[in-house]
Amino acid sequence: xxxxxxxxxxxxxDVLKEPDKTHSASxxxxxxxxxxxxxxxxxxxxxxxxPLVGGHSCQAAHVGVVIQGSMTVxxxxxxxxxxxxxxxxxxxxxxxGWVNGDIExxxxxxxxxxxxxxxxxxANT
Numbered sequence: 001x002x003x004x005x006x007x008x009x010x011x012x013x014d015v016l017k018e019p020d021k022t023h024s025a026s027x028x029x030x031x032x033x034x035x036x037x038x039x040x041x042x043x044x045x046x047x048x049x050x051p052l053v054g055g056h057s058c059q060a061a062h063v064g065v066v067i068q069g070s071m072t073v074x075x076x077x078x079x080x081x082x083x084x085x086x087x088x089x090x091x092x093x094x095x096x097g098w099v100n101g102d103i104e105x106x107x108x109x110x111x112x113x114x115x116x117x118x119x120x121x122x123a124n125t
Contacts, residue, residue: 003030008028010025010034014028022038033110037105039105042099043098057094058095062109063089065107066084066088067106074096075091
């Protein structure tokens, strides 16, 4: 496959995580990782994921888009946000989150690999 163009299916992910009420399928695209999240009604980070990873709150940052359902996220600083289908979102590290209502949450998240720009230089004149 070309290094310039790449496609992978979430039906055959590079990483699959399935804690309680969670289906997280990630594909490595080289310069980025894309994840499809399907969280069942009743999912809450502090109940479904925290027992596996520990800590007071989720320490991952997230950037994503909601396809279906609704989720509320409460940050350690006391702020709170609810996202729903059609919303794009960012959640800073240090939060808990839960699915609202009876409709499962489906979202996609993308993590871009860090770039190494190297040393800056100027063109010879």
